[in-house]
Each structure stands twice: as structure tokens, then as C-alpha cells.
Amino acid sequence: MSSALLITVAPTGAETSKTDCPQLPTTLAELVATARECEAAGAGMIHVHIRDDDHRPSLDLSRLTDTVQALHEATDLVVQLSTGGSVHDPLDQRLKVLDAAPDSCSLTMGTTNFGDDVFSNPWPFICELYQLAQDRGVVPEFELFDLGHVTALERLLGKYGLPPGGNVHVDFVMGVPGGMPGTAAALVAGVAALPPEVTSWSATGIGRSTLPVMLASLAQGGHLRVGMEDVLTISRGVPVDSNAQLVERAVTAGRVAQRVPMSGAEARALLGLPETGGSAA
Known part of the structure; x- marks a missing residue:
């Protein structure tokens, strides 16, 4: 079990409105400030x-490109763009996300029910997105919502x-209504089923499953994704003040498990990225 711990922050998402959660970072300035804090x-x-x-959620290419550039200029974080967007975004627009030249992109490995909606990821789209990522030198994080x-x-x-880069990093997204439950038993089953090519994995617990998934991942040597995309409370009935608060909680839990947070440079090595910002091409 490695002592190094990759903490990924997912600060915004596409589901929560700014009206319902004013502290959600939705402007570029807010996102950059959040990235620095995290x-x-x-x-x-x-x-x-x-x-x-x-x-409102957007896949505007100019905004995406400006966001990647601003985050690279302001931080040493690995910048991963979502290719999922919102559940209502068309597949062709989701493919164009890679034109913004992120370090990494999410790549969801199948269609799943998503609350009252359907998160569509048909097999031909998955294959096209993966080949495009290979061609562009963008390292995918394979998102697993179900076994x-x-x-x-x-x-x-x-x-x-x-x-x-040759490395395979996956993230279990757990606790979504319609996907795998956010339980230790489900995570154990998922990890046991991973193909041998996988070199690292993390886990995300949505809502009330945040803490059970976090602790189960640490117990198995996995990494963590946290952030206001996934949970809006820091404890029962207590709203989150900021994304940094959720990162700090993950760091504290990691210390208990004798795990040390990775820097951006160490995260690049884990994912098979070059040492400096930009894609692996």
C-alpha cells in the first residue's frame, strides 16, 4: 500500500444551482481561487x-480553453475536464471538450440511470472518445458508476x-441513484474486479455515502475524490463552506491512515503525464 494519496477536488459539477448554493464556484475567478485554496x-x-x-452548465469551447489556461497559470494541479457535462449535453459537444487541451479528461464507461435522468454513454461514443484522447495525448480517468x-x-x-503515458487510472463514482451503492462492500467488489492494466484507482461517494466511501477507499489503499460536485454538507445538516474544507477533511482522514497528500507533480507521475502542464502528446 502506497503512503502517497491523490486527492482530486470536484468543485462545481453540473447539478447544483448557484441560487441554491451561493458558495459554489461558478465563475472563472471563483474557480481559480478555489483551485489555489484546494x-x-x-x-x-x-x-x-x-x-x-x-x-448554467456549459461546454463552450472558448470558456473551457480559457479555464484550462487559467488553472495552469495559477496552480500546479492536474487539470481534468469533464466530458460528461450535464446529462442533457449532446454527445458531439462532449467530444469537443478535448479541443481545450486538458491534462486529463473523465471517460465514463457506460450508460447509467442518474436520479430521474439517464447519463448516456453508448459504446460507440466511449470508443470514439477514448481514441480521440489517445490521439490528443489526454490521459483519461475512467469513471465507473457500476460493476x-x-x-x-x-x-x-x-x-x-x-x-x-501507459498508466490506467479509474474512479469509482458511488451512491448515485441508479448506480452502485456507496458502501464498503460494493467498493471491495469493484476493486477485486479491476483488470490488471489498472495502475491506480480512486473513489467518490455521493451525498451521504461520502464518508463510508472515503474510509473504505483509504482502507484498501485507494485515492479520493471530494468536492461540492459530490456533497454539499460537511456533517449532517451543516452546509459546506468551501471546497477546501472538504479537501482538508480528506487530508485529515488520510493522515489517520498514514497517507500523505500528493502534489500536482506527484499526481502527474501517477497518471503518466509529463512533468509540466499540458497533454502527454
């Missing part, structure tokens, strides 16, 4: 969704080979 607190990577001028997604990952790697 890096100082112990984050090594940032998972990014952006919003438009009305604080069937683990099997799909094995199929994808068998057909198209390894990502840029």
Missing part, C-alpha cells in the same frame, strides 16, 4: 465543470490498448 490544502488534481454567465463498467473498461483496453 492545492494549498492538499489537492493534486481538479475535476472541472464550467458554467456560463448565468451560472458492469469495470467489464466495459477491460473490453476497451483489450481493443484499443493503453492510454497516453
Whole structure:
């Protein structure tokens, strides 16, 4: 078990409105300030969704490009763009996210029910997005919402080979209504099913499953994703003040497990990225 701990912060997401949660970082200035705070607190990577001028989810390429550049200039964090967007975004727009030249991108390994909606990730789209990431030198983080997604990952790697840099990093997204439950038992089953090509994995617990998933991941030597995309309370009934507060809690839990937060440079090495900002191409 490695003593190093990758903490990814997912500060915004596409589901929560600014009206309902004023502390949610939705402008570029807010996102950059959040990234700096979270890096100082112990984050090594940032998972990014952006919003438009009305604080609505957006996949605008110009905004995405400006966001990647600003985060690279302000921090040493690995910048990972979501290719999921919101559940309503069309597939062709989601493919164009890679034109913003992030270090990493999320790549969800299958369609899943998402509350009352459907998060669509058909197999041809997965294959096209993966090949595009390979061509662009963007390192995917394979998002696994269910055990069937683990099997799909094995199929994808068998057909198209390894990502840029040769390392395979996955993230279990747990506790989404319609996906795998956010329990220790589910995480144990998922980890046991991972194909041998996987070199590192993290886990995300949505809502009330945040703490159980965090502790189960640390117990198995996994890494963590935290942030206001995934949970809006720091304890029962107590709203989160900031994303840095969630990163700090993850750092504290890691210390109990004798795990030390990775820097951005160490996160790059884990993912197979070059030492400085930019893609692996």
C-alpha cells in the first residue's frame, strides 16, 4: 500500500444551482481561487465543470480553453475536464471538450440511470472518445458508476490498448441513484474486479455515502475524490463552506491512515503525464 494519496477536488459539477448554493464556484475567478485554496490544502488534481454567465452548465469551447489556461497559470494541479457535462449535453459537444487541451479528461464507461435522468454513454461514443484522447495525448480517468463498467473498461483496453503515458487510472463514482451503492462492500467488489492494466484507482461517494466511501477507499489503499460536485454538507445538516474544507477533511482522514497528500507533480507521475502542464502528446 502506497503512503502517497491523490486527492482530486470536484468543485462545481453540473447539478447544483448557484441560487441554491451561493458558495459554489461558478465563475472563472471563483474557480481559480478555489483551485489555489484546494492545492494549498492538499489537492493534486481538479475535476472541472464550467458554467456560463448565468451560472448554467456549459461546454463552450472558448470558456473551457480559457479555464484550462487559467488553472495552469495559477496552480500546479492536474487539470481534468469533464466530458460528461450535464446529462442533457449532446454527445458531439462532449467530444469537443478535448479541443481545450486538458491534462486529463473523465471517460465514463457506460450508460447509467442518474436520479430521474439517464447519463448516456453508448459504446460507440466511449470508443470514439477514448481514441480521440489517445490521439490528443489526454490521459483519461475512467469513471465507473457500476460493476458492469469495470467489464466495459477491460473490453476497451483489450481493443484499443493503453492510454497516453501507459498508466490506467479509474474512479469509482458511488451512491448515485441508479448506480452502485456507496458502501464498503460494493467498493471491495469493484476493486477485486479491476483488470490488471489498472495502475491506480480512486473513489467518490455521493451525498451521504461520502464518508463510508472515503474510509473504505483509504482502507484498501485507494485515492479520493471530494468536492461540492459530490456533497454539499460537511456533517449532517451543516452546509459546506468551501471546497477546501472538504479537501482538508480528506487530508485529515488520510493522515489517520498514514497517507500523505500528493502534489500536482506527484499526481502527474501517477497518471503518466509529463512533468509540466499540458497533454502527454
